[in-house]
Amino acid sequence: MTETAALAERASQHTEHFDVLIVGAGISGVGAAYHLTKQCPGTSFVVLEAQGSFGGTWLTHRYPGTRSDSDLYTFGYRFKPWTSAPIATRAEILEYMGEVIAENGLDRHIRYRHTISSARWSTSEKLWALEGIRTDTGEKVHFTANFLWMCQGYYRHSEGYTPEWSGMEEFQGRIVHPQNWPEDLDYTGKTVVVIGSGATAATLIPAIAPECGHVTMLQRSPTFFRTGRNAIPLADELRQLGIGEAWIHEIVRKKILHEQSVFTSRSFTEPEAVKQELLAAVRAHLGPDYDLATHFTPRYRPWRQRIAFIPDGDFLEAIRAGKASVVTDEIESFTETGILLRSGSVLEADIIITATGFNLNVLGDIDFDIDDKPLVFSDTVTYRGMMFTGVPNMAWVFGYFRASWTLRADLVADFVCRLLNHMKEKGVRQVTPTLRPEDQDMALLPWIDPENFNPGYVMRGMHLLPRRGDKPEWQHTQDYWTEKDQFPAADLEDGSFVYE
Ligand SMILES: Cc1cc2nc3c(=O)[nH]c(=O)nc-3n(C[C@H](O)[C@H](O)[C@H](O)COP(=O)(O)OP(=O)(O)OC[C@H]3O[C@@H](n4cnc5c(N)ncnc54)[C@H](O)[C@@H]3O)c2cc1C
Numbered sequence: 493m494t495e496t497a498a499l500a501e502r503a504s505q506h507t508e509h510f511d512v513l514i515v516g517a518g519i520s521g522v523g524a525a526y527h528l529t530k531q532c533p534g535t536s537f538v539v540l541e542a543q544g545s546f547g548g549t550w551l552t553h554r555y556p557g558t559r560s561d562s563d564l565y566t567f568g569y570r571f572k573p574w575t576s577a578p579i580a581t582r583a584e585i586l587e588y589m590g591e592v593i594a595e596n597g598l599d600r601h602i603r604y605r606h607t608i609s610s611a612r613w614s615t616s617e618k619l620w621a622l623e624g625i626r627t628d629t630g631e632k633v634h635f636t637a638n639f640l641w642m643c644q645g646y647y648r649h650s651e652g653y654t655p656e657w658s659g660m661e662e663f664q665g666r667i668v669h670p671q672n673w674p675e676d677l678d679y680t681g682k683t684v685v686v687i688g689s690g691a692t693a694a695t696l697i698p699a700i701a702p703e704c705g706h707v708t709m710l711q712r713s714p715t716f717f718r719t720g721r722n723a724i725p726l727a728d729e730l731r732q733l734g735i736g737e738a739w740i741h742e743i744v745r746k747k748i749l750h751e752q753s754v755f756t757s758r759s760f761t762e763p764e765a766v767k768q769e770l771l772a773a774v775r776a777h778l779g780p781d782y783d784l785a786t787h788f789t790p791r792y793r794p795w796r797q798r799i800a801f802i803p804d805g806d807f808l809e810a811i812r813a814g815k816a817s818v819v820t821d822e823i824e825s826f827t828e829t830g831i832l833l834r835s836g837s838v839l840e841a842d843i844i845i846t847a848t849g850f851n852l853n854v855l856g857d858i859d860f861d862i863d864d865k866p867l868v869f870s871d872t873v874t875y876r877g878m879m880f881t882g883v884p885n886m887a888w889v890f891g892y893f894r895a896s897w898t899l900r901a902d903l904v905a906d907f908v909c910r911l912l913n914h915m916k917e918k919g920v921r922q923v924t925p926t927l928r929p930e931d932q933d934m935a936l937l938p939w940i941d942p943e944n945f946n947p948g949y950v951m952r953g954m955h956l957l958p959r960r961g962d963k964p965e966w967q968h969t970q971d972y973w974t975e976k977d978q979f980p981a982a983d984l985e986d987g988s989f990v991y992e
Pocket residue numbers: 515516517518519520521540541542543547548549550553558559560561562563567606607608609643644645646647649692855856857858889891892895896897898
């Protein structure tokens with residue numbers, strides 16, 4: 493649609509206007525709303541969410557045992573103390589987010605069941621025009637906003653990723669993706685195969701194993717896990733001493749972040765030692781005779797993929813108890829009664845659960861246009877992993893892989909609020925990240941270096957992601973330790989932003 497046609501259409505329909513429009517009411521969107529109210533008071537804003545409630549990931553994922561794989565002291569917001577055990581269930585996370593919404597009066601800003609399908613920027617109007625649909629009434633909805641804050645997460649919520657295997661249609665049992673867990677799934681006494689070896693498999697298996705006949709985790713290759721008690725002794729001790737929760741939150745965050753930083757840097761400087769420590773912890777649960785080399789020793793160095801924490805070793809204990817087992821092999825085909833493996837063995841199954849990951853979606857499956865030209869996101873260069881060259885008045889939240897997502901959501905929120913306040917002070921209506929003359933010859937690289945981090949969903953979607961340069965302004969570092977200092981210090985007048 494041309495800009496004139498868009499203007500004419502808007503004149504004939506009800507369009508609401510806000511200073512800022514936030515897409516998504518997951519942990520990032522709710523955090524963005526909180527920070528806006530505190531750091532940019534008086535800004536009008538709305539949060540549009542496709543689902544019927546808040547929570548995002550924690551609403552979508554309902555498979556048995558859904559829980560965090562990182563601690564809630566750092567996955568929780570900087571501003572709202574976490575007061576329980578570090579690894580939390582989905583119900584606990586939803587309750588925590590619900591409190592943030594209620595305590596800060598954010599409810600009135602959130603519109604549920606609003607799926608946004610297109611976003612068009614007009615330079616002449618200096619506005620985003622968004623179109624969507626109300627999924628409860630089927631009604632089209634229209635909004636305009638000066639600034640778009642994309643908190644839509646990184647994967648398609650409607651459907652998880654299931655590879656195509658030959659013979660799938662012949663299988664007589666049920667095939668289930670954890671992201672679309674059927675409420676009526678009865679696994680009591682059943683023989684279950686879980687395909688995949690990531691955090692989802694390691695969470696789901698101990699939750700269903702007691703009821704199942706047997707659960708087999710079928711993996712192509714092993715994954716690293718960390719295990720330990722689901723407790724932070726320092727937090728418990730401080731609580732016993734009557735220290736306030738705000739202090740405990742701050743102290744425990746600092747401690748966890750320090751320990752994570754040491755662990756991350758050791759996994760680069762002494763990967764073999766780290767690997768042996770991780771394997772020893774697994775060995776302590778599975779015993780000396782277990783074939784750790786085949787089933788728990790990855791081919792990559794620690795931290796090249798996310799490392800899930802297994803609280804109290806529950807997944808490993810299910811294996812030790814004989815309720816679960818691991819098979820490391822490849823799928824040749826599905827059969828009527830199970831799975832034929834490359835090795836020639838057969839895994840019989842009543843239910844096959846495909847814990848095979850996500851469909852990466854970069855901007856919420858929204859069609860973006862800039863002045864009537866479709867935005868090809870992969871043609872842009874990232875500004876510190878939160879804005880994009882040539883894309884005016886838009887920020888994007890993508891959290892950390894190796895640390896809790898929310899640490900970055902909080903940092904990006906501070907930056908966006910600072911930028912909005914800066915624009916207000918300058919009296920400008922448009923900000924566009926733009927390569928400076930000195931950046932023009934900069935080498936452009938893929939969004940992330942596969943040598944650094946390479947989970948399947950990122951590798952499958954790399955062609956959709958923006959590129960990065962070789963200077964701090966144009967990188968997405970995945971490093972909390974540099975970003976926590978660089979973001980607040982980033983010079984908004986260093987030429988990387990064109991204001992109009
Ligand atoms: C099972 C599971 C466990 C995880 N555990 C951890 C963990 O322990 N620690 C960690 O750091 N990370 C974890 N992650 C990663 C996790 O997804 C993020 O940490 C975080 O929850 C993402 O929050 P978000 O708000 O950015 O996005 P999401 O949670 O994905 O929420 C985005 C929201 O935007 C909405 N939306 C998307 N597109 C549109 C549209 N077009 N219109 C309207 N609304 C839209 C979606 O419906 C959704 O509600 C986990 C992921 C999964 C799947």
